[in-house]
Amino acid sequence: MRRLLLALPFALLPLAVAHAADEHDHDHDHEHGSLGAHEHGVGRLNAALDGQTLELELQSPAMNLVGFEHAATTDADKAKVAAVRTQLEKPLALFNLPKAAGCVVASQELESPLFGDKPDADDDHDEDAKDAHHHDHSEIHAHYRFTCATPGALKTLDLANIFNTFPATQKIQVQLIGPSGQQGVEVTAKAASLKF
Template sequence: MRRLLLALPFALLPLAVAHAAAEHDHDHEHGSLGAHEHGVARLNASLDGEILELELESPAMNLVGFEHAATSAADKAKVAAVRAKLEKPAALINLADAKCTLEQKVLKSPLFGDEPDHEEPADEDGDEHHEHSEIHAQYRFRCVAPGSLTHLDLAPLFKEFPATQKILVQLIGPSGQQGGEMTAQAPALKF
């Protein structure tokens, strides 16, 4: 029996290599989430007692419709409108009957005048590559009735920002840790 257990990792090695190669090919075809993928956002959510923390990371394309620096009056107005919407997360996230109040919010993006998280390297000709702007929103809520918060519902966010096709979620709550995918057709995830 011990030999079988010792041999098992080696027997599964070809499967792991094949899976890794398939993932690598998939990442090059469609972009990986670690990279920058239009239409896809990430959300980390944590409910600990009365404190609910949410961190949304999204390509600016999903929320604003472009990623370049806003230079025209129309682009500046669009960035300002998106920022104003993100300043009011209760209108974007349905927190059921948990009676949550926003305690803290942090919004960051090169489009908001923040420094970019990284600089794109120049290519061999010295030309800079296209900057992939992201928008990061962090929220901290205090919920008077956290037991009423049985699920996280992002239907209003999908409605407000239709270019966001899916949100990959990592959730830590009373039931433990889980991951999931939310879409406009399935915008809720149970805690």
């Protein structure tokens, strides 16, 4: 299943390239030229449903979730980071999965420099450039694996709670693999639901 999630961005690469050609990217990280550019207000979600296993991988600039990207030094900043981490540790509420699907959390991982995690060593930036640039562009990554007793009840994925919980998130670019194939869509607070 992990291979399936990792292959997802490559399977949808033509869609991302076509979308990028249609829309000039105004993010401040454009000099890196990567498809996963850091853009405030924009999150990314990879979702894969395979049998009874649902995997969701949410990536977002920390700015969208906590309101800043620097290391939390004040008590107020530390409290905000702790509160966001607590919210992210409740994925059943965050993703509003239908109760009829009988999904339970099988595993979850949260990673961010704000949580005290070290940045990935396999980034394609050298250390000096990463230190000079990365501290201003912290991201939060959340990876969830659910086991669903009745996966057929997962007709839609409703992301409204993410927009309600983290109002600085303006849109989420979703790449989804489900029983009806793969799709890439962009969801907003006004249209926060998509079909599997």
